[in-house]
Amino acid sequence: MLDIKAIRKDFPILSRQVYGKPLVYLDNAATSQKPTSVIKALTEYYEEYNSNIHRGVHALSMEATDRYEEARQKCAGFIGSPIAENLIMVRNTTEAINLVAQSWAQHNIGPGDEILTTHMEHHSNLVPWQKVAKDRGAELKFIPLTSEQTLDLSDLDRLLTSRTKLVALNHMSNVLGTINPVKELGQAAHRVGARILIDGAQSVPHLKVDVKDLDCDFLAFSGHKMLAPTGIGVLYVKQEVLEDMEPFLRGGEMVKQVWDDHATWNDLPMRFEAGTPNIADAIAMGAAIDYLEALGMENVRQHEISITEYALNAFQELEEVTVFGPRDMSQRGGIVSFYGGDVHPHDIGTMLDREGIAIRTGHHCAMPLMNKLAVPATARASFYIYNTEEEVDLLVSALKATLRYFSKA
Amino acid sequence: MCAGWVIIMSTQGFDFADVDDLYREIILDHYRSPRNQEKLAESDLEAEGMNPFCGDEVVIQIKLVDGLVDAVSFKGNGCSISQASASILTDAIKGKTLDEAEALYFRFRDMMYGKSSSDDDADQLGEVEALAGVKRFPIRVKCALLAWATLEDAIKKHAREAEKKTSDKP
Numbered sequence: 001m002l003d004i005k006a007i008r009k010d011f012p013i014l015s016r017q018v019y020g021k022p023l024v025y026l027d028n029a030a031t032s033q034k035p036t037s038v039i040k041a042l043t044e045y046y047e048e049y050n051s052n053i054h055r056g057v058h059a060l061s062m063e064a065t066d067r068y069e070e071a072r073q074k075c076a077g078f079i080g081s082p083i084a085e086n087l088i089m090v091r092n093t094t095e096a097i098n099l100v101a102q103s104w105a106q107h108n109i110g111p112g113d114e115i116l117t118t119h120m121e122h123h124s125n126l127v128p129w130q131k132v133a134k135d136r137g138a139e140l141k142f143i144p145l146t147s148e149q150t151l152d153l154s155d156l157d158r159l160l161t162s163r164t165k166l167v168a169l170n171h172m173s174n175v176l177g178t179i180n181p182v183k184e185l186g187q188a189a190h191r192v193g194a195r196i197l198i199d200g201a202q203s204v205p206h207l208k209v210d211v212k213d214l215d216c217d218f219l220a221f222s223g224h225k226m227l228a229p230t231g232i233g234v235l236y237v238k239q240e241v242l243e244d245m246e247p248f249l250r251g252g253e254m255v256k257q258v259w260d261d262h263a264t265w266n267d268l269p270m271r272f273e274a275g276t277p278n279i280a281d282a283i284a285m286g287a288a289i290d291y292l293e294a295l296g297m298e299n300v301r302q303h304e305i306s307i308t309e310y311a312l313n314a315f316q317e318l319e320e321v322t323v324f325g326p327r328d329m330s331q332r333g334g335i336v337s338f339y340g341g342d343v344h345p346h347d348i349g350t351m352l353d354r355e356g357i358a359i360r361t362g363h364h365c366a367m368p369l370m371n372k373l374a375v376p377a378t379a380r381a382s383f384y385i386y387n388t389e390e391e392v393d394l395l396v397s398a399l400k401a402t403l404r405y406f407s408k409a
Numbered sequence: 410m411c412a413g414w415v416i417i418m419s420t421q422g423f424d425f426a427d428v429d430d431l432y433r434e435i436i437l438d439h440y441r442s443p444r445n446q447e448k449l450a451e452s453d454l455e456a457e458g459m460n461p462f463c464g465d466e467v468v469i470q471i472k473l474v475d476g477l478v479d480a481v482s483f484k485g486n487g488c489s490i491s492q493a494s495a496s497i498l499t500d501a502i503k504g505k506t507l508d509e510a511e512a513l514y515f516r517f518r519d520m521m522y523g524k525s526s527s528d529d530d531a532d533q534l535g536e537v538e539a540l541a542g543v544k545r546f547p548i549r550v551k552c553a554l555l556a557w558a559t560l561e562d563a564i565k566k567h568a569r570e571a572e573k574k575t576s577d578k579p
Binding site: 343355405 | 431
């Protein structure tokens, strides 16, 4: 069990008011808030040992290098990678996926090959594959959705064939909260000789993800959705795949030796980290992982199951509201997307905002999914470790009042 | 679970006094009963506008008689502000020349961007002035402007076509 009251005290922003009302922050799938320990890790770096890493011989540089590599170790431990060098520090999940598209897919996918993805991807796990398919003459295929917005795997044998070179999908949908069977899909992919990329942007912050257990080839995630600052994320790549990949960006840090007309590449993972990396934010991500590990990811998951179940039950009172995604909490994370009948999501968002309640409205960077759901947009509440059932009550009562306000009666 | 502070939050009322300036009665009325929805059998101007950020869509059609807007229609999908603004627009430009309609757009746009005084606007804008409250909600300004920007597109397209016709004449 999490001590929510104690947790809330660790997040300075949660005590602020918005339009004179206490902040109710329910937009965690967009970005999470940051605890004091993470903010402190940032200021400590800049106040005490700010310097460039991997090259300097002076004390500050060595200290910063140690702390940066320690953060990489923490990330590796957090996702169950035995080797820290299999983790590449990037800006975010989007950059991680683009790195795979450019450095692996462009060299390993050819004419007539197929990339299998799903109808519930964030644009960041779709648009890069559209480019690879176009550049390489490959075909994009999609796993469709069931009526409860889980993956419909009934036709998987037809979709996943010896032509498939990559299966790219999310572990948890940023719109539906659906948790996808990535381990089983990884096994199925490997049986036909395909690689699997998991977009872990929504899963890594909320449940225990173990790359050894999943046996995935690529895992991408962002720090900012898991208590860390923006601008830092991770791409995990399985060793045998990593050795085969072409560099992503070229320049300093990623080279071993450089001549007038050519260069040799640095060791892994620096080969993929050209230029001065985001040192401060990487170190702060280490602090975020310390915070989550102290809570225990099992406890984080249990809290989110409990608050999401509470929200789904409370939403049943609202007849005119459609809630998307599966009801079975073993297949769902702490994301509740809904459509308020006659009231447009944007109007709901503005009304709730004025009551201090922050939710997300729009297409959530998942326009093809909006088409499948036959809605222009949805409103989305998403939970994290500091959210309470009382905040869900506030959301539901403000939503009721909003629907009344706009009702045509 | 953490009772004390929460009880205070739960008793908070939802009077939405603050948003009344955004959702004025005229706006809600146009949203609930949009005007001029009937598709025109034939039109001289037509344009489609979209705001990809929130998925608002609007199509505007205009029929001219003797250089004046005789019939106008819109069809759309989106939030209350975008759709009410489109409905208000259709009423507002009826009987006007395209130059006058365009001038109304410029005046409205200036108001949304805070470039004009509200006293002037009240006189000149008529019912359109009901949208003045939107400017306090910057994220919603482009919802209010969508139909008007679409009107501007239609007018420009019409002018280009008219110019082409003139220059094509032998």
